[in-house]
Amino acid sequence: MEALLQTLVxxxxxGSLLAVPAxxxxxxFAVLRFPNxxxxxxxxAGAYGAWLANVGLGAPIPVAVAIGFVVAGLAGxxxxxxxxxxxxxxxxxxxxIGSLAVGMVLExxxxxxxxxxxxxxxxPLARDIVFGPVRIGPQQLASVGFALAAMAxxxxxxxxxxxxxxxxxxxxxxxxxxxKGVDPTVVALVTVFLGAGLCGVGGTLIGLxxxxxxxxxxxxxxxxxxxxxxGGLGSIPGAVVGAFLIGITxxxxxxxxxxxxxxxxxxxxxxxxxxxxxxxxxxxxxx
Amino acid sequence: xxxxxxDLVGGYPSAEQIVKGVALSADAGELVxxxxxxxxxxxxxxxxxxxxxxxxxxxxxxxxxxxxGRSPQALARAGLGFVPQEHNVFxxxxxxxxxxxxxLFAPREAKARSxxxxxxxxxxxxxxxxxxxxxxxGQRQILAMAMALMARPKALLLDExxxxxxxxxxxxxxxxxxxxxRDGLAVLMVEQNALExxxxxxxxxxxxxxRNHLDGPAAAVAGDPDIRRLFLxxxxxxxxxxxx
Ligand SMILES: Nc1ncnc2c1ncn2[C@@H]1O[C@H](COP(=O)(O)OP(=O)(O)OP(=O)(O)O)[C@@H](O)[C@H]1O
Ligand SMILES: [Mg+2]
Numbered sequence: 001m002e003a004l005l006q007t008l009v010x011x012x013x014x015g016s017l018l019a020v021p022a023x024x025x026x027x028x029f030a031v032l033r034f035p036n037x038x039x040x041x042x043x044x045a046g047a048y049g050a051w052l053a054n055v056g057l058g059a060p061i062p063v064a065v066a067i068g069f070v071v072a073g074l075a076g077x078x079x080x081x082x083x084x085x086x087x088x089x090x091x092x093x094x095x096x097i098g099s100l101a102v103g104m105v106l107e108x109x110x111x112x113x114x115x116x117x118x119x120x121x122x123x124p125l126a127r128d129i130v131f132g133p134v135r136i137g138p139q140q141l142a143s144v145g146f147a148l149a150a151m152a153x154x155x156x157x158x159x160x161x162x163x164x165x166x167x168x169x170x171x172x173x174x175x176x177x178x179x180k181g182v183d184p185t186v187v188a189l190v191t192v193f194l195g196a197g198l199c200g201v202g203g204t205l206i207g208l209x210x211x212x213x214x215x216x217x218x219x220x221x222x223x224x225x226x227x228x229x230x231g232g233l234g235s236i237p238g239a240v241v242g243a244f245l246i247g248i249t250x251x252x253x254x255x256x257x258x259x260x261x262x263x264x265x266x267x268x269x270x271x272x273x274x275x276x277x278x279x280x281x282x283x284x285x286x287x
Numbered sequence: 288x289x290x291x292x293x294d295l296v297g298g299y300p301s302a303e304q305i306v307k308g309v310a311l312s313a314d315a316g317e318l319v320x321x322x323x324x325x326x327x328x329x330x331x332x333x334x335x336x337x338x339x340x341x342x343x344x345x346x347x348x349x350x351x352x353x354x355x356g357r358s359p360q361a362l363a364r365a366g367l368g369f370v371p372q373e374h375n376v377f378x379x380x381x382x383x384x385x386x387x388x389x390x391l392f393a394p395r396e397a398k399a400r401s402x403x404x405x406x407x408x409x410x411x412x413x414x415x416x417x418x419x420x421x422x423x424x425g426q427r428q429i430l431a432m433a434m435a436l437m438a439r440p441k442a443l444l445l446d447e448x449x450x451x452x453x454x455x456x457x458x459x460x461x462x463x464x465x466x467x468x469r470d471g472l473a474v475l476m477v478e479q480n481a482l483e484x485x486x487x488x489x490x491x492x493x494x495x496x497x498r499n500h501l502d503g504p505a506a507a508v509a510g511d512p513d514i515r516r517l518f519l520x521x522x523x524x525x526x527x528x529x530x531x
Contacts, residue, residue: 162387162394165380169388172377175339179358179369180434231524239338 002133007251009134015247016147017205018220022227022239023154024198030171030234031191038079038103039199039224043109044216046072046200046205048119055122061208064121065146068204069197076196077189079106103218107274111214118211143205150201151240160235162233167191172235199224223250226266230273232283241281245269288312288348289473290336290367290442292355296346297335300327303343305331306438307497313442313473313490316464320484320505321477322518323494329477330372332494333444336475337369338362349443364392372447372477375431378420382411385419385430389437397437404433425456432463442473449480461487481518485509493518 017064021043028036049071079102087098128135152156158164169177170187178184203217227246231238246266253265273281291312298305306328313319323329334340336347338359347355349365359369377385386404390397405412408429414422419430428448435443448464449457457480465487468474478484485491488505493514501508508514 162391165384165387166391168380169377172379175359176371176374176377177388179337179339179363179371180388180438181360181363182388183360263514 002207003255006134007255008248009136011248011251012244013136013140013144013209013247014251015244016144017202017209018146018223018227018247019240019243020150020205021199021202021217021220021224022231022243023151023236024195024202024233025224026234026236026239027154027167027191027198028269029228030236031167032080032095032188034084034095034099035225035228035233036076036195037096037221037225038076038084038106039196039219040073040217040219041103041106041110042072042076042079042196043199043203043206043220044214045075045106045203045210045217046112046197047212047216048110049200049208050204051119051121051212056121058122061121061123061142062146065201065204068200069150070200072200072203073193073197075106076192080188080192080194103221107214107218114214116214119214120211121208121209123208139208143208146201146205150198154198155236157194163187163190167183205268222263223247223266226263226270229270230280232280235280235282235284238280238282242282245281288477289315289350291346291348292332292336293346293348294349295332295335295343295355297340297342297475298331299340305497306335306342308345308431309494309497310502311336311475311492312500313475315441315473316468316471317490318468318474318476318488319490319492320481320488321475321492321494322479322481322484322508322514323500324518327416327494329494330446331497333369333371333446333475333477337367337444339369339371339379363438363440366438366441367444368435368438368442369444370428370431370446370448372450376419376422376427376434379418380440381416382419382422382430385417386411386437389434400437400439408433410494424451425453425460428452428460432460432467436467440472442475443467445474445476447477447479449478457483482509484513 021039025039037203046068050064050068053059053067075284081244083102084095084098087094093131123139128137158168166182167187170182170184174184197233207216223246227242230245231242246269249265250262253261293310295306295309309332321329326474335342338357341356345355346353349367352365354362354365377388386401387397390400410426411430411433422430449460452460461483464474464476485505485508491505491508492499493501493508
């Protein structure tokens with residue numbers, strides 16, 4: 001029972017860390033209409049930016065997280081407009097494959113620059129906080145706080161600002177948005193910056209939770225993808241719900257299965273959900 | 288002429304010659320109806336005028352400015368409104384947000400203009416917080432038109448505004464459209480309800496197979512025996528290569 005409760009808490013932590021990049025991935029999919037598989041490497045790039053700021057420049061963790069956001073956002077924009085945009089003319093499938101390739105290049109650039117060894121953030125040593133049978137690290141708790149804050153900020157941007165409304169309008173109906181005067185290039189640029197930035201925050205938070213290496217982002221790529229698909233590709237609330245479902249299921253599976261089966265569990269969840277709801281939990285049927 | 292398209296040619300990447308030289312026009316305060324058989328290229332012609340498709344030849348003049356080949360944003364900014372045949376509202380945005388999307392060029396006016404839209408169409412005020420996707424077909428057409436009017440366009444293109452409406456709802460919408468033209472807009476409207484559309488229109492254009500087949504005062508077109516037989520009498524004989 002205690003193990004179950006602890007695992008549930010771990011799942012909630014994992015889910016909230018997964019939800020941030022899943023939001024970014026889903027937002028990019030909703031507006032640009034292709035799955036950007038470079039987000040794993042972009043998350044890593046953001047995390048290394050944050051690590052450099054923290055360990056190299058002594059930036060406190062909240063500042064480092066913000067830098068992770070900006071670095072990944074800029075890298076995402078560079079990747080989109082230097083490489084992927086050109087592939088767009090050949091169709092969304094080409095862009096998806098191209099993003100996979102660019103992601104590998106980026107990952108190896110990072111490996112070349114920083115090496116393969118593990119990096120750790122400069123964190124004060126602190127005791128776990130204990131709630132009855134459940135324990136949680138203070139940094140984990142802070143990371144969940146960052147994740148919730150990032151999600152809330154993104155939600156507020158989408159629902160309260162006119163640029164956010166235009167983004168939703170493009171996701172809903174790109175031609176009508178153009179007829180109303182929305183510049184699709186500007187909206188794509190902002191979406192990629194914010195979406196990739198959220199992935200950078202996710203990568204940083206995961207790096208804070210354990211340690212950082214060139215595969216930090218790549219390891220979560222498939223879980224992020226699973227979360228977005230389960231929630232309904234392109235659905236913003238869906239990405240969050242999907243992330244918690246995947247996070248909790250992956251942690252729960254560790255009670256019974258070896259960690260190597262985590263991803264298999266995620267994909268079993270995809271299989272189950274899509275069998276009953278082909279558009280995902282909160283997705284709209286493709287029209 | 289406030290809005291004038293001449294020798295318009297264009298189509299889709301997979302079918303480049305759908306519109307094969309069309310002339311369309313409407314002056315301020317004028318309501319012009321375009322009729323024609325299914326597949327004649329009516330919607331395609333409006334997409335070419337609005338900038339959603341790029342014409343391969345021809346001119347599109349709005350208030351004297353040649354805007355052919357410009358982006359839809361540029362045409363909208365110049366004062367052209369377009370209500371497409373399908374998907375003409377943002378289904379996942381609320382009614383209020385849809386209206387705001389119509390006012391991107393004058394965001395400070397959005398509040399006042401929304402209030403005017405609600406006064407003109409009380410149904411929209413009732414549904415302002417509902418997603419547009421939850422509206423009925425007729426309500427959607429009203430919202431689409433109200434959204435286009437939010438930009439205070441000089442000219443308005445309407446593609447089958449009464450499609451799918453009950454006869455009563457269509458009748459009301461026609462009265463609204465007539466009123467919009469009386470306010471001084473140039474209105475170009477494609478319609479399948481040809482008889483009723485011609486009754487309220489000033490002029491009419493008949494498109495067949497991507498070309499102008501007949502132009503004239505609406506009453507004359509409605510009285511033309513060929514046109515009566517082809518479009519107004521019933522659907523038993525529709526000409527053109529795409530005829531069904
Ligand atoms: N997206 C598209 N790609 C390729 N061809 C298209 C496309 N849309 C329409 N067409 C073709 O262009 C032709 C004209 O279509 P259009 O929609 O302009 O006709 P219409 O006069 O508006 O007909 P309707 O009364 O059915 O609305 C048709 O043959 C149609 O098959
Ligand atoms: Mg049509």
